[in-house]
Amino acid sequence: MELILHAAGELLGAELYSSVDLGGSSRSTVLRCETADGGSVIVKAFNNEPESLRCFTAEAAGLSLGIAGPEVLGVDPEVPLLVMGDLGKAPTLADVLLGNDPTVAENGLLAWARGLGSLAAESVHRRGDLTRLWSRYGKGMPSWEDEPWIARNAAELLVLLDGAGIEAPPGLAEELSRIGTAGGEEYPAFTPGDTCPDNNLLTPEGLRLIDFEAACYQSVFLTAAYCRMPFSSCWCVFTLPGGMAAKTEQAYRAQVLDVYPALAEDEVWQAGMRQAIAVWTVDVTVRLLPRAVEDGPLHRTRRPAPTRRQVLRHRWEMASRLEEFPALAETMRLLLREVAGDWKAAPLPGYPAFGHREASESPQAPVDMATTG
Template sequence: MSERRVLHSALRQTAWVESILRAAGELLDVELSGPVDLGGSSRSTVLRCGTAGGGSVIVKAFTNEPESLRAFTAEAAGLSLGIAGPKVLGVDPEVPLLVMADLGSAPTLADVLLGNDPAVAESALLAWAGGLGRLAAASVHRRADLTRLWSRYDKGLLSWGDEPWIAQRATELLALLDEAGIAVPPGLGEELAGIGTAGGEEYPAFTPGDTCPDNNLLTPEGLRLIDFEAACYQSVFLTAAYCRMPFSSCWCVFTLPAGMAAEIEQAYRAEVVGVYPALAEDEVWQAGMRQATAVWTVDATVRLLPRAAEDAPLHRTRRPVPTRRQVLRHRWEMASALEEYPAFARTMRALLREVAGGWEVAPLPGYPAFAN
């Protein structure tokens, strides 16, 4: 990039930040200053800003791209539900942006999993799973409230809870298999249609959507969740699968010590059986978990396989981090044992043999915190 283009980009970013500060300050009727960029994403800019009184707030502003607008609506509605996440101090649907209470600079679950203290990491995992379970249980009777809040901040886009993303991923998987020259076993289409019911209405609960390790703060007051850009109601199994896999759609994917995934899964399950007593039945629970594992494996395959021709770390800056190929192979290995979906399991074994068989990458390692 030329020096002139770099300067132009910097000036444009400065102007954008200044406009965010101005809009957020007017919303709160307070002067904001000293913005610190907390990362954000291609959809949003997240700033920690000082207030005239010496405190600080978090300002999150979104672009006007369709996915950014959906993320704004989900964040505004999900946080305004008031059962998880930082307190909402103000919402400007026009910019659009939110101002939230500042939860401070506590370590995230990702920080401790990539650290070197196994006791802290295990305790944090149990707090995370139990906290998600309590959130799910507390949310069961609040769905109408979320619908009302979504309408308040609606930008004309479907929520993830209403979008048929699982069925869309299944269609994309079939196309990918064809492109890769993988023969589709008889019955795969029917099995994928059945797997697609995992997002259904039988055991719905609220989720922030992206419950990955870097979106969970370990504060002195306990676990606090951030990032509600995909907040919606979905099957509890789709959330619980993050315990078993672990972290179904995330970059922070390593292996856990023997038995630990089952332990954190049980911490989540123990919280939701109070509102859904049928989940105490092992047959019901295990069937739902296997179905959710299949859903997330399809999702990972569709997202990562097209980019796996060039192996690369899953995160741009965090280290250590696994590569695309390491995570795909790990997901396919787990899913190849889902024998109640025989065509799907055969497909996973075909991917391991005909695609991953040529990859010269190390097996997925364990989380650094448990290395010793």
């Protein structure tokens, strides 16, 4: 801790005091530190494991674009660490969705979607900037854009099915190779990478994003799918009232039409969204199914939180209706019948903020700006 404080102080040319550990993760240490003038800054230091170094590079490069996140006050690639402006305390989107005010929750969802869409539109012409920043802060790890995670997940799904004794339907391998093209060559835009509810601060000045550890350019559909599913790769997953997911999705879509006018065509938009849902369903299956042998909540400490089995069943039900991917849809139905059929997991409930309002057919204390994992 002292070494981190000393390095951050050297970077700023000022001594830092009274550090408070904000939690960080296995990859990083995050501190709020007081400055001599009575202000405060956030220091985020990374360990030297390969994946942590990639996260450092992504965070430093992504935040240095200067859009949506906290201000970067200094970067030390040697430690490595960043010093950022302190956004203070504000409710996250997770806080309001898990709260008890439906109006605040709906407004938060729409602010989140509009903010992400605006970020995407603003960033379209800055891909070269991110590439240069990645090179500046690079630690020898490939960028997230060069990581074939979609294709790797597709291969791992086939192995998982075999291990579960499920025969892959004819044509599944070919369909998986098709969804592997959804990375971002068509309609790319910047994303911090982890746009889950607890990484979105609802400040008086508007939406502010934190956690840029997976910052990259990817298809706008992979981000927009978070509106429909909802929250494709996150722990804070419950169901939304009827029509709310569509309203949230439209708020995002409206922001990107100026830069990608072709997305006004429903045929183009819906096809892209269904492909993104397929990508994220394969992803969650590969990540969670091996861990679903024993069920448990998706978050270590936050409550309420859904269980692994609840989320898997919900995702499989949605993907079982993907008509242009019949083999994948059949795979989802097989998983529902032959795997989830023995779980007796309760259906995924609605977000607490919306109480008992009708669920969609498609399936708090303030939080510090750096308490994300």
